[in-house]
Amino acid sequence: MQTATVLVARYDPDQAKLVENTYSLPLKEDATVLQVLLHIYENRDSTLAFRYGCRCAKCGECAVEVNGRPSLACLTKATPGMRISPLRNLPPVRDLIVDRSPLDKRLSTQRLYVSAAVCEALGAMRIPEVYRRLAGCLECYGCVSTCSQFDWKNEGFGGPYVFVKLAQLHLDPRDTEDRRAQAASLGIRRCSSCRECRCVKGIPIRRDAIGILLGERQRE
Numbered sequence: 001m002q003t004a005t006v007l008v009a010r011y012d013p014d015q016a017k018l019v020e021n022t023y024s025l026p027l028k029e030d031a032t033v034l035q036v037l038l039h040i041y042e043n044r045d046s047t048l049a050f051r052y053g054c055r056c057a058k059c060g061e062c063a064v065e066v067n068g069r070p071s072l073a074c075l076t077k078a079t080p081g082m083r084i085s086p087l088r089n090l091p092p093v094r095d096l097i098v099d100r101s102p103l104d105k106r107l108s109t110q111r112l113y114v115s116a117a118v119c120e121a122l123g124a125m126r127i128p129e130v131y132r133r134l135a136g137c138l139e140c141y142g143c144v145s146t147c148s149q150f151d152w153k154n155e156g157f158g159g160p161y162v163f164v165k166l167a168q169l170h171l172d173p174r175d176t177e178d179r180r181a182q183a184a185s186l187g188i189r190r191c192s193s194c195r196e197c198r199c200v201k202g203i204p205i206r207r208d209a210i211g212i213l214l215g216e217r218q219r220e
C-alpha cells in the first residue's frame, strides 16, 4: 500500500471561504474517494463534514468535486494528489456539504411527476432506450456544479438536472404536461451547449435531455 497526499478543500462558514487541508495517508490501489474521506474522518480529523448514504452509487448523496469534476465519492477511484472540494453553484454549508434546498424548492413548483390516475389508466409503457438513460439520474445535483448558466439565486435558468427530469417526463407516454414549453419557460434556450454538465452517471445531458427538449432529436 502506498502513502499518498490528498487535498480536501473545506468550506469554513466562519471565514466564508474554502480552506485547503492536506492529508498524507495510506492509499490502497482500489480505494474510492469515499473510503479516503472515511479514513480521514475515522483516523485523522473527526470534524470533517461530508455526506454519503448507500455507498454503491444509488442515492446521489456523496456528490463532490474531484479535481474540479462532479463525481460520486463512492464510485470514483482515489488517486494520489487528488483535490476533493464541495459542489459549486449551490450554497456551501460546511466542509464538503452544500445546501440542496434552493434547488429542491425550485423543483417543488415544477410538477416533475406523472399523475397517479393517468399511470393507472395507461398501465405499463414501452420504454425507449434514451428514457432508460435519463431514468438513471440519481438526483445528486452534481451536474449543476459545472454549468456556467446555472445560478441558484436566479430562477432564469432551470439547469441541467431539471432538463434531465423534464426530458424524462416528455418521453413518458403517460405524462400529460407540455414539458418542452416548461423547459422554454425555464430558459433552456440560454444553454450555451458547452457540455460542461458532466453527469456522474454518464448521462449525455446536452444530447439526450436538452436535445430532446429542443426538438433536435426524437425518442429511440
Ligand code: SF4
Residues within 6 Å of the ligand: 146, 147, 148, 149, 150, 159, 160, 190, 191, 192, 193, 194, 195, 196, 197, 205, 206
Ligand atoms: S450544456 Fe447547457 S446545461 Fe450543460 S453546462 Fe453547458 S450551459 Fe449548462
Ligand code: SF4
Residues within 6 Å of the ligand: 060, 070, 136, 137, 138, 139, 140, 141, 142, 143, 144, 160, 161, 164, 198, 199, 200, 201, 202, 203, 205
Ligand atoms: S443528471 Fe447526473 S449529475 Fe445530474 S443530478 Fe442526475 S445523476 Fe447527478
Ligand code: FES
Residues within 6 Å of the ligand: 052, 053, 054, 055, 056, 057, 058, 059, 060, 061, 062, 063, 072, 073, 074, 075
Ligand atoms: S453514497 Fe450513495 S451514491 Fe455514493
